[in-house]
Amino acid sequence: MIRVVFFDLDDTLVDTSRLAELARKNAIENMIQHGMPVDFDTAYNELLELINEYGSNFPHHFDYLLRRLDLKYNPKWVAAGVIAYHNTKFAHIREVKHARKTLIKLREMGYRLGIITDGNPIKQWEKVLRLDLDDFFEHMVVSDFEGVKKPHPKIYQKALKIFEVSPEEALMVGDRLYSDIYGAKRVGMHTVWFRYGKYADRELEYKEYADFKINDLLELPEILEVLKDGSNKEVPADR
Amino acid sequence: MIRVVFFDLDDTLVDTSRLAELARKNAIENMIQHGMPVDFDTAYNELLELINEYGSNFPHHFDYLLRRLDLKYNPKWVAAGVIAYHNTKFAHIREVKHARKTLIKLREMGYRLGIITDGNPIKQWEKVLRLDLDDFFEHMVVSDFEGVKKPHPKIYQKALKIFEVSPEEALMVGDRLYSDIYGAKRVGMHTVWFRYGKYADRELEYKEYADFKINDLLELPEILEVLKDGSNKEVPADR
Known part of the structure; x- marks a missing residue:
């Protein structure tokens, strides 16, 4: 019984998975919109690889993304990614x-x-x-x-x-x-x-x-x- | 020139200061609403003391708050605080x-x-x-x-x-x-x-x-x- x-x-x-995918895509888009000089597919695929290697709870996804893309550290782009990621997570959790x-x-x-x-x-x-x-x-x-x-x-x-x-x-x-x-x-x-x-x-x-x-x-x-x-x-x- | x-x-x-005050108050209220057994003034004043001692960028405010109040660690209360804090910051930034x-x-x-x-x-x-x-x-x-x-x-x-x-x-x-x-x-x-x-x-x-x-x-x-x-x-x- x-x-x-x-x-x-x-x-x-x-x-969760649907939400994470949406949040990551929006993060990359917002980083590009704020001047990160990479095309969407390159950046998104690099991010997925990174998450695959370091895990989804790793707290430095966007910093490491810039390093992997050979870009100079830019806190504005990181902030743009973080904002879009969190906004998506909060607005779209289902x-x-x-x-x-x-x-x-x-x-x-x-x-x-x-x-x-x-x-x-x-x-x-x-x-x-x-x-x-x-x-x-x-x-x-x-x-x-x-x-x-x-x-x-x-x-x-x-x-x-x-x-x-x-x-x-x-x-x-x-x-x-x-x-x-x-x-x-x-x-x-x-x-x-x-x-x-x-x-x-x-x-x-x-x-x-x-x-x-x-x-x-x-x-x-x-x-x-x-x-x-x-x-x-x-x-x-x-x- | x-x-x-x-x-x-x-x-x-x-x-910033007005926003932080509002966010902290809402955090305490939400922790109490989710079962934290402390009255508002006690918890809020303890939080202010803690922030004063550890700085406003210290990442464990709510964990430490529970310790200082002699409460058992409860991730639900911490999450309730974090959610209310972030929601306030995002919705009320001016x-x-x-x-x-x-x-x-x-x-x-x-x-x-x-x-x-x-x-x-x-x-x-x-x-x-x-x-x-x-x-x-x-x-x-x-x-x-x-x-x-x-x-x-x-x-x-x-x-x-x-x-x-x-x-x-x-x-x-x-x-x-x-x-x-x-x-x-x-x-x-x-x-x-x-x-x-x-x-x-x-x-x-x-x-x-x-x-x-x-x-x-x-x-x-x-x-x-x-x-x-x-x-x-x-x-x-x-x-």
Whole structure:
């Protein structure tokens, strides 16, 4: 019997990847508009490479971009990038389609809700607060705060301990087969792979750890009904 | 004969102090609204003390605030503070009254314009770009970029060199008697003390370095006319 539904945050509840792409493109455009002498494609591709190498939370993307493009450091261009990036992020942050509708439905059905996410705790809370999603959740477990990343069992065990439930009483929903699905299944949780965004066709070697596969969050209430009956418990809905 | 007019940025062109106060108050309010168990006055005063001790560019104001208030670290509260702080800064940034009108007039009169400011180059450029003031200025000299702060002569000499003018051809306008007026006068520039904001009655021991004193930026065109005539050059307009 499921009592708690855990969600991944990025690209499961918050439409992060789409937002980041838009923000980066607007940043490059604004840098060029303020005089950076590079064409859009060159600069954008260099930025993507840089983010790929240094990670998306690296705080000096735009400084390093200038160095990589052999341009003299110019704080005006960096500021133009930073402004456009932040303006876009603040103005265009969106929930993944049907996220709020699903959360309301699950609360209505009596489920307790939690978030298990990687990333910087303040940045992750910012997303949740900006979308006004916080009232749905009892707790958010963030890897950089706990010192352990998904799919490490400890972060899942930590979440179970906070909610005082056993793994069989918990369902994990996420877009990444490796960190979300493999990770949660290893500690004994039920798992729903949300096939969405850039990980929709990646990490397929971990597909066997998904009990269910969905393309729309609104399929979750149905799956929970199936799990309640118990009859179909071992028969994945979509494989 | 004046050819270049230099401006300080914070509390001379951009209404920084008023904005910072509003942003800090909104941050505390949002932290309390998201569950931080402290009353407004206690939290706000602790924040002011902290900023006083660590400086306004210290990046961990809200973390340290929780520590000082003997509260457990809570990234949700910190995020609530950060969001409200940034939202306020972005939505409420304003020019100092008559700043743009004055800049237009000075350009119309044929003067070249520059900015000499302390602070972080990216943050200073952000303010200029968000207010769309950049097209008025040929150059902004920022202390943290040059490695030397006002009132050190080097930052003023640097500005003169960039504009290729002598000190007698330059006028410095700023709200701080120490960093702006004393600093500029020491290298031989003409000086206008803009009596505005929290420094309107401070550092008065440097008052003698101000050639002129104004309460409104729109008095500048008049002063430049006086300096053009040359007749009143040694007679401060308002002392």
